[in-house]
Amino acid sequence: MFPPRTSKKPCLSRLCVPVRTRANHLSTQTVTTKDYPAAHEPAADDGASLLSFPVLDAKRRRGSSLATLPGVRHPFWIYVCGVLASFVVIAALSILTGLLITHIALRVHWLAGDDERLVRFLAGHRSSSLTEASLVGSIMAGGVVLPIIAGIAATIAAVAKHWRLAGFLLFALAVESGSYRATTMVVHRHRPEVHRLENLQVDASYPSGHTAASIAIYWGIALLLTSRTSNVAARICIWTVAVLIPVYVAFSRMYRGMHHPLDIAGGVVVGIAALSAMVLVSRAADVRSSMHGSAPK
Numbered sequence: 001m002f003p004p005r006t007s008k009k010p011c012l013s014r015l016c017v018p019v020r021t022r023a024n025h026l027s028t029q030t031v032t033t034k035d036y037p038a039a040h041e042p043a044a045d046d047g048a049s050l051l052s053f054p055v056l057d058a059k060r061r062r063g064s065s066l067a068t069l070p071g072v073r074h075p076f077w078i079y080v081c082g083v084l085a086s087f088v089v090i091a092a093l094s095i096l097t098g099l100l101i102t103h104i105a106l107r108v109h110w111l112a113g114d115d116e117r118l119v120r121f122l123a124g125h126r127s128s129s130l131t132e133a134s135l136v137g138s139i140m141a142g143g144v145v146l147p148i149i150a151g152i153a154a155t156i157a158a159v160a161k162h163w164r165l166a167g168f169l170l171f172a173l174a175v176e177s178g179s180y181r182a183t184t185m186v187v188h189r190h191r192p193e194v195h196r197l198e199n200l201q202v203d204a205s206y207p208s209g210h211t212a213a214s215i216a217i218y219w220g221i222a223l224l225l226t227s228r229t230s231n232v233a234a235r236i237c238i239w240t241v242a243v244l245i246p247v248y249v250a251f252s253r254m255y256r257g258m259h260h261p262l263d264i265a266g267g268v269v270v271g272i273a274a275l276s277a278m279v280l281v282s283r284a285a286d287v288r289s290s291m292h293g294s295a296p297k
Contacts, residue, residue, distance in 0.1 A: 055227035058283035075289040082281030091182040098187030123194035137252025141214035176216040176274035180209040196257040207266030215271025
């Protein structure tokens with residue numbers, strides 16, 4: 001007689017996989033289906049992993065307000081709208097702050113005097129070696145070196161099709177530079193009344209574009225690098241260098257008679273704002289890419 005049938009249904013969450021033993025006999029091994037896809041996924045691309053930086057990736061459980069803009073669905077347009085909105089907001093805040101400084105704060109006699117005193121001190125203690133050092137500090141945050149750094153990083157990332165990474169430093173610098181230019185067109189402050197070592201527009205002292213740009217690029221690089229490592233010593237070293245570079249740049253600009261301390265402070269705000277905005281924009285595009293069903297890197 002045949003054994004009675006049981007009503008127990010086969011478990012669909014398990015698979016029987018044939019396995020050949022050393023004695024050349026076939027046997028079966030049961031694995032769960034949740035483990036099956038992981039066992040058959042291709043290995044991660046080394047080139048992709050080298051250019052993956054968690055700081056630009058969104059936390060899926062939180063999302064982003066930029067990713068839910070009405071009428072905007074594609075990650076590309078989220079990114080473009082985010083960059084434009086960042087420029088408008090940062091430029092407006094920079095202009096407002098500059099107007100408050102020039103029309104209200106500097107009318108306080110002691111504050112205006114203190115803001116000029118440090119630059120006069122530095123100008124009165126110039127030497128050939130310090131002048132050369134200040135030139136290096138200005139060059140490393142100038143309009144040649146930083147665009148080259150951002151351009152090289154963008155090219156490498158674009159070749160590997162990491163589009164958010166390609167735009168990160170490039171648009172951080174663009175938002176910073178655009179906000180700086182917009183501010184100087186509205187806020188007119190004369191440069192320090194000392195012998196200046198550069199021939200630039202006299203009434204464009206606020207804010208310090210060199211300081212802002214150095215923060216946008218060098219701190220941006222530090223963010224990318226430290227997001228890839230959990231080593232505390234490495235993070236401390238990276239951020240120490242990243243912080244010292246804008247300090248060096250700020251000293252150089254004041255030494256050369258190009259900016260006041262308040263101008264430096266304005267540049268710090270613009271640089272941090274531009275960098276922070278691009279982090280948020282990159283994460284918003286990442287959220288939308290998962291919602292849109294695409295997977296841009």
